[in-house]
Amino acid sequence: MQTTVAVTRTPPGIEDKRQSCLLSVSGISKSFPGVVALDDVSFQLRRGTVHALMGENGAGKSTLMKILAGIYQPDAGEIFLDGVSAQFKTPLDALTQGVGMIHQELNLMPSMTVAENIWIGREPRNRFGIIDHRRMNRLSVDLLAELKISLNPEAEVRHLSIASRQMVEIAKAVSYRSRVLIMDEPTSALTERESAHLFEIIGDLRKQGIGIVYISHKMHEIFEISDEISVFRDGKYIGTHAAAATNRDEIIHMMVGRDISTLFPKKNVPTDDVLLSVRDLTLRGVFSGVSFDLRAGEILGLAGLIGSGRSNVAETVFGVTPATSGEIRIKGQRVDLKSPRDAISNGMAFLTEDRKQSGCFLVLDVLENMQIAALQSQFVKAGFVQGKVIAAACSEMSKTLRVKSSGIHTTVENLSGGNQQKVLIGRWLLTRPGILILDEPTRGIDVAAKAEIHALVSSLATAGAGVILISSEMPEILGMSDRIMVMHEGKITGVLDRDEATQVKIMELASK
């Protein structure tokens, strides 16, 4: 039941607009082996505006941005910068012509200082050709002050938070006097407060006449900061709307080509069966005195700012970093979890926060990625993997989770972020866990996949599993959890029931 969205594909008078636009692309196409990533796409960015690009994972936004940043070369189409035809052969080429990109995965050199990162390749030199560090640092101080970013230019990047690294990337892009700034999901790893600071900076940049292309999956921030919204689907341009003249439902409808009923499905009430009971759990120097119960059928939200220790608690409960003291009971039995292996054999599953770092085996295929945790208990006879049985199970799981791939032999590297996440969820579901810990399960994932994952988590809880849900996204944690536990600086500062929980109360507890 494909519902067509009635939007003008090419705005009228495109020829005249080209002159007044800061950046204009027309007829861009790009194919990769087996996939048409972009099909005859056009769009315009006006001076001093924030233009949001939206679309599901795999819709082609990131490909388009990489073309604009000189990382990919288009197969067809033209790019105009200030009305002049432009070609970006390399990222440096794009940067020197005034198009800067801030990547989803930050591209800074961790062991170098902030200033060195900003000025790399263009370091001020003295008359002997030696790098003039003092002048470089002074230039950085001025630049950072101009952007109202408080950072020490001599700090090494590896000591900075993700938010601060983002600021360094922005400063670097601005230092090239970029006219166009592309931001690919800049807030995906930021807390609400850090995001707010970022939006202030974006506001200042906009006033200076810089055009900003903004990619994000977070609806509320799109409407908060953008002037125009363009939607892509399956590599095609769907349409553009002024942010003030449209709404969330219309955009979602354009993105998925169908209606999504609800983001946070209603779930049933938990039972009194305590699955997991944690008492006075402490990891010295990180968190202390953490106690809570998780019941069958319950979704327990775990909120807190980044650095509050919420992910560390999850890692300790799962045996990644064993506790220094405290006690964990599973179904009343005291257990000693020294490794993830122990946790898995006790029926636990842990979807980690960082998909790339501790989740995916990028060079391996869907099957290898999905089966690995289940090999500990099932699907193996005398050391031999029951290939056909597990391949069938993984195929079935891919179908249930609606993993968009051409089969279980597709390399996971070639999947979009949302689909990679589904593969990882599949990995854990194959172990038939009784207790699931989900750390940021929907980070960087499009609305449709998000809704699917939420529905799935709900149905797991309904089926009697206990779920611990860690999330930085307030609507997600408020919508999904039966109870919300809030952490601040390594301690639990409060537990809120579903009925009493509000964003304000959580923020109060999280920043106490």
Place this chain on the structure above:
Amino acid sequence: MGKDTTAAAIPEYRGSFGGWRKPQELNIFLVLVGIVLLCEVCGWLLIGQSFVWNPQRLTITILQVSVVGIIAIGVTQVIITGGIDLSSGSVVAASAMMAAGFAQSAEWSKALYPSLTDLPAIVPIAIGVLIGLLAGMTNGVFVAYARIPPFIATLGMMVSARGISKWYTKGQPISGLTDQFTAIGSAAWPVFVFIVVAMIFHVALRYTRYGKYTYAIGANVQAARVSGIDVERHLVKVYAIAGMLAGLAGIVTAARAQTAQSGMGYMYELDAIAAAVIGGTSLAGGVGRIGGTVIGVVILGVMSSGFTFLRVDAYYQEIVKGLIIVTAVTIDVYRNRQKRS
């Protein structure tokens, strides 16, 4: 639901054609065929002889590389975990020396252990394999538990194992080995051992939990740990197996030469690494197949036998060999890049 349109936008994935998937070894196999054809054509043009149509040469070609082949099977597995094993050549020598010490015949006047002569061949074989296993386990423990970079840990073993094999007889070769023992190195036995080892580990890597864990660790060690793999224990296993295979290669070397010397297996580790890499094993970990390594080993063999056949000066042989290794890997890297972007 827009299912139809999505399906249209994402055409059939390349490389999957019905149920048949292109074997990853195909490219490197074609390179092998190319090298053989080149030798054949040059043979007819320059010498007026066929390169391929000579069963004796074919046997010798494979025989020459069997020992490196046995090592390369182990080294491939280590590289798949994201590590490296530089010690295998030296372990060959250590194992050859120790095994040979227990394989001497009573007729030999200068036996190392005069009271322990004419032992059944199984004793020296067991000793050689055990030496290899111990060396490998030591590597594994240093890499996995002491977290020493594999390059350094196995570099240390490379130097020490070579030292041990010199110290063992103060540099003297060990000769006068029993016929029962030297039989392992006679005729096509080394080739047979190589093929059996290759088949065992081809199956192990592809169809057992051991294999799946090996790839997983190489692809992403943190994810492997979170997925419940005891990474340290598994790494010790993989290095131990690599050491054991080097030990086995030492036995075959000594048996074939009918003597053992401390200089045996010199630089074999580099040939083994080259064979694995030519065969498509990625030094970044997570990627590699035994089939590819076998082809890589054969390519090395065909190259040296082809050069000899074409009467190319030995000096040029090494120069060209180095070039071919780098070229093969360059092609592979380039193809992978195309596939990804």
